Amino acid sequence: MTSDVAARSPVMADVAELAGVSHQTVSRVLNDHPNVRPATRERVLDAIGQLGYRRNLSARALVTRRTNTLGVVAFDTTLYGPASTLFSIEHAAREAGYFISIVSLKTITRSSVGEALSYLVEQSVDGIIAIAPQRTAAEAVAELPSGLPIVAVEGGEAGTTPVVAVDQSAGAAQATRHLLELGHTTVQHVAGPAEWLEAEGRLRGWRDTIEDAGAPVPEIIRGDWSPRSGYAAGRAVLARRHRPDAIFVANDQMTLGLMRALAEAGLRVPDDVSLVGFDDVPEAEFFSPPLTTVRQDFAEVGRASIRMLLDLVEHGSQRAPDEARHVVEPELIRRASTAPAS
């Protein structure tokens, strides 16, 4: 009979004593081993309940060399896309019994990504998901020395890193084709920053579609994803000699800024200009007018990346190379910001 009860949180040995078994049997019950007599299991479970026992995961991690924690490196989780992806990653991981440790970066540079990765390695996570939408980030990820399983989200084709990505260029092609089919002679594009792989994918899809249609390829304008830069792009478009009557903007936020610039100039959407965005943020449906845009299934991206990562973590890294890239198809959502050319 020990003197002080609950002086310190109970350990496996306490449970064992109360249940009249060895600590090893307790461990077996906890780990769902077969070959534990039901009656014994019952007694152990009872003791655990009585004592309010929780096993010490640090001790467990020390011997198993697995922390059951997954690291996520993300960039600006304040934006809708990354936030949604992160959200679904977290859910999928928890469902699979893993913890999530995140590092979210303010800026993406080779070194900041490198630091974030080694921070996670330090923490001995079992695997890493890197949301690496920029070329430099993708490179830093590809260079991760340790043998740690890693999956890149929106990463490039660089190296052998498995990737989960939305088919950006297919989405852009859908948007552009839609505009062309409405009778617009060509489509102006407001692109994202050149370092962003997503921006380049969308740019490519747009250009290919325009060229395939034999339409003239207007000079692009670059933004930085922010509404402000969309506004600036709008002003720039308005200053052109030939004002376009169809614009495909690389994301919804910039589209909002651009709409503002058009409104200030007294132009109506879609009467004067047809507009297509990208992302389908929750607000897009309530823009004036409701925005035709390309929806990305961020939830699926998150789920797929966890699936891929856990496959790597649990079944080793010997996988067929053709499975190393999971592509999620985007979908054009038609609303009121596009209309036939007048």
Add this chain to the structure above:
Amino acid sequence: MTSDVAARSPVMADVAELAGVSHQTVSRVLNDHPNVRPATRERVLDAIGQLGYRRNLSARALVTRRTNTLGVVAFDTTLYGPASTLFSIEHAAREAGYFISIVSLKTITRSSVGEALSYLVEQSVDGIIAIAPQRTAAEAVAELPSGLPIVAVEGGEAGTTPVVAVDQSAGAAQATRHLLELGHTTVQHVAGPAEWLEAEGRLRGWRDTIEDAGAPVPEIIRGDWSPRSGYAAGRAVLARRHRPDAIFVANDQMTLGLMRALAEAGLRVPDDVSLVGFDDVPEAEFFSPPLTTVRQDFAEVGRASIRMLLDLVEHGSQRAPDEARHVVEPELIRRASTAPAS
């Protein structure tokens, strides 16, 4: 001389051997103990570099009983507010040398919050930040049995839990007063869900201000924060006998929906109706017209909550009760959606 190099990642003993010291000295160097001769420290550091040694945090946690990990329970991190708060929490924590483990909930119920909390306790985090904007969540947090340090963000006054919160009612009062000062006879309010503490705080600030001014108090309309519900609220407002010419909406997203409804009805903002939102999301400046709204300093909320939590974690829980609530002041941002009453 051991046979296989790097067959397994090096441990403290390997470093010790290479540096010609005991493992304890290595530990001392790693933990910045005084009383290590500079030359010795140098040799140890060298050995660490050569071997690429990283200490095993599980082993460390096992003996120190500290994991250096903080848990965060959040709700719908897809929204701008929670996402921004989370972002700054993560940064502040990392700066202080702590890891962050998040659980983000889809729904807030007593049990889902309870589960999330015990999930984190299971992981033996050193402390918890709960973003608990609903009454039920705040209650569940207050009930956390274990002696774990915990800080609630936007939690109620319930119990003894330390809280960091924005002064919602002061923000709402600023917004309402602004509208009143423009000459509007009264201000309509589109509120958030009744279970949300933030919604109730804003409602209170609005009502008090109206009453203090001796203006009639219109019946409120409730939304659920989404643009869609703002749209519905807009339709409802338009159906009223007395169409208001000033509306204070409990968040920016709903305001967007409401603006859409007004636009469909041919009403102009601010000429026909003045509008004030809440949050100052990055898009607000580019609504048509740019939205007057109340800015919340989410970054400060995040930083303050980490500061408070670490204080609890590191200096024990004996603190003066007057420090137990940190209030962040919101700020009215005047833009183009409000104008003097005609």
Add this chain to the structure above:
DNA sequence: GGCACGATTGTGAGCGCTAACAGGCACCCT
């Protein structure tokens, strides 16, 4: 009745680290 065999349980060691203590050495004071 004895024996093989599988199911069930226990024993001992050790994961990699830090805490507590002990020892050795140089230096200073009386």
Add this chain to the structure above:
DNA sequence: AGGGTGCCTGTTAGCGCTCACAATCGTGCC
């Protein structure tokens, strides 16, 4: 000269768990 007083370093003992192996128990079969 003796002993105290710091500084620096090493030794030992766990933290709470899982793994490998050993031991025990029951059962069926010849």
